[in-house]
Amino acid sequence: MAARIDALLPQTQCTRCGYSGCRPYAAAIASGEAQINQCPPGGKKTIEALARLLHRPALSLNPLNGVESALRIALIDEDRCIGCARCLAPCPVDAIVGAQKYLHTVLIDRCTGCELCLPPCPVDCIEMRDAPEAAIIEPSLNRERFAAHLTRSERQATERQRQLDAKKATAARRKALP
């Protein structure tokens, strides 16, 4: 059931439902822990779809989770961006491109408006703007991009750990030299 619920969610991973992503929220609905009206990006349409699936009455969106609005996407003020790259890792769909010490920019056809890139920016140079009408993204595409993001993050973490282990081993060998 959690998978069927998850299939109806927008897959922005924005955490506004109070859970760490769409799948954990789906699991919480399936277990009875969460209500069906906690997803602002999905709004009325998603609540109605969940109500139909679960044979429950459709509720109004819980205002504690936010308000339903048209898609807004992130825009980086390139004059103020210092190229620190702190916004890259938090983006669940890899919609930001750039590298350390280089300007960063948002791919508007990927951005889901989750706002997860805003808090890490040390110079506050990312703002949300109304999206062009065409910028509505299919949840299935968001899901695929999030899966790719997780795979890449795990690969990078493994590589970092491998490098750290190699450094430790080298330091231990040096220490053991007479």
Ligand code: SF4
């Ligand atoms: S899109 Fe909806 S279900 Fe997914 S994390 Fe955001 S609020 Fe939660």
Ligand code: SF4
């Ligand atoms: S660019 Fe920012 S707002 Fe857009 S999807 Fe990535 S983290 Fe979310």
Ligand code: SF4
């Ligand atoms: S976090 Fe802000 S300053 Fe750093 S690269 Fe991203 S947009 Fe630029």
